[in-house]
Amino acid sequence: MSPSTTTVPQNLRLIGGEMLVWTDDEPAADRRPAAGPALQEVLRDLVRPGGRALVAGPHEQALISLLADAPMAVTCLVRAYPDAEALARRLPGVTVLCGSVAKLDPSDTYDLVVACDGLERLPSVEGAALSWAETADLMAGAVRPGGTLLLAQENLLGVHRLVRMSPWYGERTDADWTPLGDYDATRPASPGELVSSLAGRGLTVAEPMAGFPTAHEPSVLAPLDRLADPHLAGFVRIAVSAAYGAQLAGRPVLSDPRALAGSALRAGSAAEFAPVWLVAATRAGALIPRQRVVVADAGTVPHPVRYEVVRAEHGWSRQVLGDPTLRSRDGVYRDPAALAGPLPRGRLFEEQLIELCLRRDLPELSRVLTRYAAWLAEGADEDGTVGGVALWAAPGDLLLDGEGCTPWDPTWSTTVRAPLDVALARSLRTFAVRLITGGYSHPWPVLVDADSLVVILAGMAGHTLERPVLAAAVDLEARLRAAEHGLDEAGRERLRERLAAVTPGTPPLDLDSHRELHAANDRLREELAHAVSRVAWAEELLESREKALRHAEDKLDILSGSFSFRLGKLLIYPLRKAKGLAKRLLRR
Structure with missing residues (x-):
């Protein structure tokens, strides 16, 4: 199957290795393009008006439009033809390349290379299966002197994977044409390994960031080195818990991710359990993003707010980002301007x-x-x-x-x-x-x-x-x-x-949390066992009372049939009659 030349948009180029019948955008399978207001805020620091940008892999339209509106000359690389065609039609001012990352022209270099979806979905099944290191070589080679690579690396030990219902190695959706995942020996398994790997390719990383609550749409991005501050770490823990509650509401998970993420942050293990690591790898003279914590509500929230937490003279301070307009509904309102000021303690x-x-x-x-x-x-x-x-x-x-x-x-x-x-x-x-x-x-x-x-x-x-x-x-x-x-x-x-x-x-x-559901089932078992024991106790008490009643009835039957009972009854009867007659005579 090949697309007709009459239907291909003018800004779409097929470079080889195109996956013609696949898509990397499968929300039903929880595989989506990189997205979210938090990523937009980080990317905003790296924009170079008049420069060239390469967006490699599936990214939401808002991220690409942010670069195109800068303005920058934007080139997008996606491997799935349906995704490439849809993107080219929505953004006619953007050049869209469809095919494998291995088919990129090595002579083309860019001021900014954006790979917020990671490197796994850049190789194509229609071409050579590249390892993580081979793909990283191609991405690093696309960064010109003074340029920047914004790379997101999913953590296979992240909280989001630990609570997923299906393991990553068992996925069978169209979006899962990935190499070997955890079995790829060249894939960095920690932020330190990621920084070292990029350094070996001539790139310098200022400070890695940890992203929560999901890899494809992190709404809380925090520099790992800054989380040593207990005041900031405590606030990030609260923000991460709220983010998990908002983004995973109603989704089936193995256990409540809020408790797991809270324990990881409290133990100083944010790097080990963060769903994604975000790094800005630069060559000499490149722009680097500001060191700050970025918090942004997911796009599904009716009243979204985004803000940053920065170091101020007397501690940490919050500053509102985006639209500060007050929004209200049915007596409930949200005023983003109320966030501005020092970060509260407690x-x-x-x-x-x-x-x-x-x-x-x-x-x-x-x-x-x-x-x-x-x-x-x-x-x-x-x-x-x-x-x-x-x-x-x-x-x-x-x-x-x-x-x-x-x-x-x-x-x-x-x-x-x-x-x-x-x-x-x-x-x-x-x-x-x-x-x-x-x-x-x-x-x-x-x-x-x-x-x-x-x-x-x-x-x-x-x-x-x-x-x-x-x-x-x-x-x-x-x-x-x-x-x-x-x-x-x-x-x-x-x-x-x-x-x-x-x-x-x-x-x-x-949350549709199955561990908590199992615990609730155990509590129901205890409640049922308690009810059964109470019923058994009541039945035992009733049986003992019935035995006592039968014993009393038997004793009464024995007494009523004896000679002494009959003799007493014969003697009492005349006396009762005499007593009644005396009462009638006295009334007269």
């Missing part, structure tokens, strides 16, 4: 509560909850209602330090107002759902449901909650989350029903 309130529950430290847990309830009461108006950031922020949104509670993402707020007890119940219920569905151990019986746990936690904070308050808290949470995620009325009602039905056997509501 420990995530939810993490502290989980730790206290695991340690069974009830006095400290009561103190912390009482402190939080007091902070919430301070934000109430004279009519006793709470609104704004105080109403929106749940334990997973707050940092707790010596001075009080601070939202780590202050962009979210709401015009909705609720009574203080409803606001407290809603916040505590959010934590209770996380505690139960996450399978965390806590000081109370395993069979405590979400509402019962909220009552216990509120009591430790000095508040008594009634059942109507708990129902109102569920309605409030469903309303706020539906507005956050852009759900319609039917979606909001389904969410409310799921929130109201949280029991010890409920798996996580936001």
